[in-house]
Amino acid sequence: MSRKQLDRTLLVLAALVAFALPLVVTSPTYLQILILLFFYAYLTTSWNLVGGFAGVLPLGHSVFVGIGAYTSSILTLQYGVSPWIGMLAGGVLAAIIGMVIGLPTFRMRGAYFCLCTIAFAEGIRVMVENIDNIGPLHINGPRGLLIPLKDPSFWNYQFMSKLPYYYIILILLILVLGLTWFISRSKIGYYLAAGGEEPEAAAALGINVANYKLFAMAMSCFLTALAGTFYAQLMLYFYPKGLMGLDLSFEIAFIALIGGRGTIAGPVIGALLLRPLNEFTRIYLSDMLPGLHLVIFGLILILVMLYLPKGLTAPLAAIYDRLARKITVQGDAK
Amino acid sequence: MSNILEITNLTKHFGGLTAVSSLDLHIAKGEILALIGPNGAGKSTVFNLVAGVFAPSEGTIKFNGHTIQGQKPWDLCRLGLARTFQIVKPFAAKTVLYNVMVGAFLRTNSTQKAREKADEVLVTLQLDHMRDMLAGNLTIADRKRLEIAKALATDPELLLLDEVMAGLRPTEVDDMIGIIRGLRDRGVTVFVIEHIMRAVMALSDRVVVIQFGQKIAEGTPEAVTKDENVIKAYLGGEYDAA
Numbered sequence: 001m002s003r004k005q006l007d008r009t010l011l012v013l014a015a016l017v018a019f020a021l022p023l024v025v026t027s028p029t030y031l032q033i034l035i036l037l038f039f040y041a042y043l044t045t046s047w048n049l050v051g052g053f054a055g056v057l058p059l060g061h062s063v064f065v066g067i068g069a070y071t072s073s074i075l076t077l078q079y080g081v082s083p084w085i086g087m088l089a090g091g092v093l094a095a096i097i098g099m100v101i102g103l104p105t106f107r108m109r110g111a112y113f114c115l116c117t118i119a120f121a122e123g124i125r126v127m128v129e130n131i132d133n134i135g136p137l138h139i140n141g142p143r144g145l146l147i148p149l150k151d152p153s154f155w156n157y158q159f160m161s162k163l164p165y166y167y168i169i170l171i172l173l174i175l176v177l178g179l180t181w182f183i184s185r186s187k188i189g190y191y192l193a194a195g196g197e198e199p200e201a202a203a204a205l206g207i208n209v210a211n212y213k214l215f216a217m218a219m220s221c222f223l224t225a226l227a228g229t230f231y232a233q234l235m236l237y238f239y240p241k242g243l244m245g246l247d248l249s250f251e252i253a254f255i256a257l258i259g260g261r262g263t264i265a266g267p268v269i270g271a272l273l274l275r276p277l278n279e280f281t282r283i284y285l286s287d288m289l290p291g292l293h294l295v296i297f298g299l300i301l302i303l304v305m306l307y308l309p310k311g312l313t314a315p316l317a318a319i320y321d322r323l324a325r326k327i328t329v330q331g332d333a334k
Numbered sequence: 335m336s337n338i339l340e341i342t343n344l345t346k347h348f349g350g351l352t353a354v355s356s357l358d359l360h361i362a363k364g365e366i367l368a369l370i371g372p373n374g375a376g377k378s379t380v381f382n383l384v385a386g387v388f389a390p391s392e393g394t395i396k397f398n399g400h401t402i403q404g405q406k407p408w409d410l411c412r413l414g415l416a417r418t419f420q421i422v423k424p425f426a427a428k429t430v431l432y433n434v435m436v437g438a439f440l441r442t443n444s445t446q447k448a449r450e451k452a453d454e455v456l457v458t459l460q461l462d463h464m465r466d467m468l469a470g471n472l473t474i475a476d477r478k479r480l481e482i483a484k485a486l487a488t489d490p491e492l493l494l495l496d497e498v499m500a501g502l503r504p505t506e507v508d509d510m511i512g513i514i515r516g517l518r519d520r521g522v523t524v525f526v527i528e529h530i531m532r533a534v535m536a537l538s539d540r541v542v543v544i545q546f547g548q549k550i551a552e553g554t555p556e557a558v559t560k561d562e563n564v565i566k567a568y569l570g571g572e573y574d575a576a
Contacts, residue, residue, distance in 0.1 A: 187439045187448070194425055194436040201423035204385065206411035206440040206488055 003328050018170055022163055031162040035234065037275040038169040039227060044255045044267035045176045046223035050216045051253065052262035053189060055196015056106070057114050059249050060121025064094040064221045066128065066244035068228025073145045073238075074137050083157035087229035091222040098221030099214050106213045118246065125244040144239025147232060157233040165234050172230070173268075176223055180264050192216055193262070247294065251278075254297045258304045260311030269312050274300075337396075338363045338492050338523045339384070344393035346379055346547075353379040355547040357393070361492070366514070366524045368538035368555075370531075372567055376547040377527045378420060381494050384525075385417045386410045397492065411440060416490035418481040420497045420527070426470030430461060433469050433480055437487030452487055458520075459483045459513060475506040479513070486517070493517065495526045499533050511536050531559070543567065 025031055047061050071093055072086025081089075105116040129142040139145070150156045159165060183189045194202040195209035202209050232238055251274075259270020274297065281293040289295075308315055341359040345352065354376045361367045369377050383390050389404040396402065397415055416437075425433050434452035435445075442448050456462040459479050464472070469480060478498045485493055495514070499507050511533055518524055528534050534541060534555060541558040543551040551561040558564055 185445055187443050187445070190432070190436050190439055190448075193428065193432075197425045197427060198423040200387075201419065201425070201484075202436070203407040204411060204417050204419070205437045205484060206408045207436075208406070208408045 003324055006324055006328060015174065019167075022166055028162050031166055033276070033279050035162060035166050035169055036279075037271055038166075038173050039231065039234075040251070040255060040275055041268045041271035042169060042173045042176055043224060043227050044252050044259070044271060045173070045180055046220050046227070047252045048220075048256055048261065048263075048267050049180065049183065049223070050213070050220040051256055052266070053184065053192040053196065054213045054216045055193070055262075056213065057110075057253065058117040058217075059114050059246070059253055060101075060117035060119075061220075061224055061252055062244050062246070062248035063121040063124045064098060064224040065228040065231065065248060066125070066240065067094040067097060067221075068225030069232040069238050069243055070128070070139060070145070070228075071225070072229040073147055073232050074139065076147065077145065078136075078138065082155050083229055083233055084155070087157075087226055090225040090229055094221040094225035094228075095218040098217045102214050102217040106210050106217075118249075121244070121249060122246065125240050128240045128244065142240060144237065144242070145232075147236040149236070157229075158236075165230075169227075169230060172226065177264060177268070179223075184264060188212065188215070250294070251297070254301055256311075258297075258301055258311055260313030263311070263313040263317075265317070266311055266313040269316065273312065336363055337361060338398060339525070340394075340396040341380075341384070342394045342396075344380070344383060344395065345391050346376075346383055346388060347391045353547050354383065354390075354544075357544065357547070357549055359542055359549070361523055361525055363491075363523055364518065364521065365540065366518055366526065366538050368526050368528055368534045368541045369544065370528060370534060370541060370558075371544040375544045375567075377544065378496060379547075380544070381417060381496055381525075381527060385415065385494060411488055411490075414489070414491035415494070416485035416488045416492075417494035418478075418485050418496055418498055420500070422474075422477045422481045424469035424472070424477055424480055424484075426468065428469055429466050430456070430469055430472070430480060430483075431465040434483045434487045437484040440488040452483075455483050455487045458486070458516065460509075474501045475503070475509075478502065478510070482513070482517075486522075490522060492523045492525060495524060495528075497527055497529060499528055499530045507533055535559075 021034065022031060025034060043061070043065065047058070050056065051058055068087065068090035071090030072083045075081040075086035075089060076083050101117065101120045105113055108116060128139060131139060132141045133139065150158055152158045152160045191202070191207050191212045194205065195207055195212055199209045231243070255270035255274050256267055258274060259268070260266030277296065278293050281296055285292045304311065337360045339361040341357060344354055344357040346354040357380065369380060371377055382388050383403070384395055386402070386405050386407040386409070394401055394403055397413060400413070402410060402413070425436065431449070431452055434455055435448045438448040438451040438455070442451070453462065453465070456465050459482060461476065461479055461483055464476065469477070472480060482495065482498060499510055502510060507530060514524055514526070514537055526537065538555055541553065541555050542549060543558055543564050545567040550563045550567055551558050
C-alpha cells in the first residue's frame, strides 16, 4: 500500500465513521453534543482560512455568525423566505461586511489588528442590542429572535429529530475541509501563507498581499455566516449576547490555536479535544463559577503554547508519519 | 544596446534628509552594473525606489521604456523587475521548494507548473539537494541563494541584488560570483549593491559610486577604484596629504 492510498483509506474510514455514528449514538443529548462539536469544527475551519493561512488573528468572527443568523431569520420571519436562501444571503452580506472591516484593519499588524477586530465585533453587537428596528427589519434588540415552529421539512430547515441537523453540519464540515485542502495546495494558499509570513518579501514576488487577505476574509466570513443560519435553525432562538459575544470569537480562536493554526486538521483536532471538555466543565463545574470553562481553555492554551507552539496537529502528524512509514514499508516488503 | 533601466534626476527626501539627490543612472540590457558607496550613501534607497517600495520625491524611472515610478512592488514584479532583500526574508516556516514556488506562481496558476519551474530554478542555484528543508534552517549562504532563487522564479528581466555576498565566506563568494554570471548568461540584466570589492571587480561591467545620495564616479571597475573622489569617499578627505 502506498502512502497516498493509506491516507485516502483512513480519510474515507473517518468519514464513514462520522456518517455511521448516529447508529450508535441515539440519545438526542449526545447527538446535540456531536452536532455542536462539528459546528465548532466548521466555524474554526472557516476562521482558519483567514486566521490560519493569511497569518492574522481576527478575534471578532462571532459577528459573522450573528449576521448569518439574523439575515436568514428575518427573511423567514418577515418575508417567508426559506432559510436555505436566507443562508446564502447572510453569507453574501457577511462577506461584504468582512471586506469593509478588513479594508482598513489589514493594514495593521499583530495585536493592533486583533484589537480592531474585537472593537468592530463588539461595536456591532452593542448596536444590535440597542436597536429594535432597522428600517422595516425587526431585529428585536437584546431579546433576540424566536423562530416559530413550522411544518418540519427540508425547505423550512426544521426537522423532528436531531439527525438531519447532524448530517447537514457534517456535510458542511466536509465541504469546508475540502475547500481548505484545495486552497492550501493552490496559488491562493501559497500567496496567503507568503503574505502572512513576510508581507514585504511577498510583495516583491508579485503578490498584492492586501487583496489576497481581503479575498480570504470574504470567503471566511461567507462560510462563517452559513453556520449562523444553521445555529438559528437548530436552536430556533438566539440573542445578541449569546451569539455575537466575544466568548464565541475567543473559543474559535482557542480551538484553532490549540489544534494548530494554518493546518487542515487543526480545527477538527482542536474541536475534538475542547468541545467535550467544554461540555463537561459546563455540566459539572458551572455551578461553581460561570465562565470556568474559558479559564480552563486559557490554562490549556498556555500549556500548549509553551510546549507545542504549533498546536497539537504538528506532533500528531509526526507520529502518524512515523506509523505510516512503517506500515507502507512493511506493505512494500510483502 | 538599448537601456533596460533609465533613471533621471532621481531624488528622495525623508523629512529633512535627502537620501538620494538628482541621481542619473542607466543600465543596458544584459549588463551587470554595481552600485557602491560608503554606508548610508543611499544605495538601498535607490533600490527601494526602483522596486516600488517608496515613490520618489522627484525624477523619473523608466523600465523598458515605461515610466514606472510610484508603481507598487507587485506590479513591477509582474513587469519583470525582481529584487532581493539585504536582510533576507525567507518564508522560514516553509520548505525551500515552497519558497521558490511562491515566486514561480507569478507566471502560472497551476501548482504542477509552479513546482516544475521552482525545481528548475533550484537546480540553477545548486539548491536542489535541500529542496525539502525548512527555509528557517538554512545557513546564511544558502538563505542568500534562496533569496535569489525566489526572485529568479518570477522570470525577471532585471534583477536587483542587494548585498547578496555580505556575510559569506570567500569560497562562498566565489560560488555566488559564478551564479550571478550564470544569470547574466541566461539573459537577465543584473543590478547589484555590493560591499565586497573583490566581487564587484570580478563581476561588474560598470560601477556607479554614490555618496550622500549623489553620484561621484562612474566607469569600469578599474577606472572607478583609481578615482580620487572615490578614494576620498571611502577613506575620508584628510588622507589627501598621504
